[in-house]
Amino acid sequence: SQQGEEDPQALSIQEGENATMNCSYKTSINNLQWYRQNSGRGLVHLILIRSNEREKHSGRLRVTLDTSKKSSSLLITASRAADTASYFCATSYNTNAGKSTFGDGTTLTVKP
Amino acid sequence: EAEVAQSPRYKITEKSQAVAFWCDPISGHATLYWYRQILGQGPELLVQFQDESVVDDSQLPKDRFSAERLKGVDSTLKIQPAELGDSAMYLCASSPRQGSSYEQYFGPGTRLTVT
Numbered sequence: 001s002q003q004g005e006e007d008p009q010a011l012s013i014q015e016g017e018n019a020t021m022n023c024s025y026k027t028s029i030n031n032l033q034w035y036r037q038n039s040g041r042g043l044v045h046l047i048l049i050r051s052n053e054r055e056k057h058s059g060r061l062r063v064t065l066d067t068s069k070k071s072s073s074l075l076i077t078a079s080r081a082a083d084t085a086s087y088f089c090a091t092s093y094n095t096n097a098g099k100s101t102f103g104d105g106t107t108l109t110v111k112p
Numbered sequence: 113e114a115e116v117a118q119s120p121r122y123k124i125t126e127k128s129q130a131v132a133f134w135c136d137p138i139s140g141h142a143t144l145y146w147y148r149q150i151l152g153q154g155p156e157l158l159v160q161f162q163d164e165s166v167v168d169d170s171q172l173p174k175d176r177f178s179a180e181r182l183k184g185v186d187s188t189l190k191i192q193p194a195e196l197g198d199s200a201m202y203l204c205a206s207s208p209r210q211g212s213s214y215e216q217y218f219g220p221g222t223r224l225t226v227t
Contacts, residue, residue: 003154031213042116042203042218043155050213088154092213099168100216102154 004032004072004089004103012109019076021106023089026070030092033100034063034074037086046074046087079110114138116219118204124225130192133222137186137206143167145216146179146189147203155203161187162210194226 004023013019023032031050035043047063049056049072055064062075076083086107090100117136125131137144142163147155158177160168163184172179176195181187191198201223205216 033215035218040201040221040223042220043205043216044218045215048213048215099157099160102156104152104154 003101004091006087006089006103006106008106009104010107010109012111013079015079015081015110015112017079017110019079019083019108019110021074021087021108023072023074023091023103024070025072025089025091027093028067032065032072032092033090034061034072035088035090035102037088037105039085043088076108079108081110081112084108084110116204116206116217118202118219118222120222121220122223122225124227125194127196127226128193130190131194131224132188132190133202133204133224135187135189135204135219137204138217141206141208141217142184143207143210143214144181144187145205145207146187147205149201149203149221151200158189167210191224194224196226199224199226 004025007022033048034046037043047058049063049065060077065072086105088102088105090102092100119134144161146158148158149155158172159179161181164181179189201221203221204219207214207216
């Protein structure tokens with residue numbers, strides 16, 4: 001499979017702590033996107049990072065991309081109970097026409 | 113704020129019955145996706161439309177699944193006959209244009225249970 005794989009599968013932290021989740025992939029990519037999914041709902045786009053970018057920020061979110069290691073990380077700083085959700089990376093490869101392949105996600109629980 | 117609409121939100125059906133899901137993308141979005149998400153897994157692309165044309169249906173089980181987007185706007189995904197293994201969340205998403213650089217906007221999904 002060419003999909004990204006998230007690590008860890010599950011993460012539990014206290015409110016105010018930082019949460020880091022990782023995504024690894026196997027072949028060269030065009031870009032990588034992170035999505036959030038609250039329980040039983042649709043996915044919400046968080047950040048897109050292109051293959052020629054190394055780091056992007058959006059509010060409390062920081063995404064890094066290391067193409068030499070074929071990996072990306074999502075850092076959520078000062079986590080809140082509302083950040084409790086599943087987080088998915090979606091990778092897009094050079095040969096496809098808009099298709100993004102999703103990993104199986106990291107389930108984050110933030111305890112108040 | 114514009115949203116992707118899906119109906120029904122929940123559907124329970126018996127195996128061998130037919131079932132259909134409807135999706136209305138954000139107005140003006142040319143690209144529409146149908147995904148299947150099994151509990152505990154990520155979404156798996158079933159079919160991608162660009163306007164009314166199918167761009168990718170390589171993972172669509174064509175012996176039982178069909179999808180159409182006749183006027184390039186809303187779309188219907190059908191399963192006939194349904195099997196127990198089809199129990200999953202069916203997600204619809206849209207994006208302004210074809211291309212992986214565009215974020216996808218997801219609807220709330222249809223939770224299908226086949227008994």
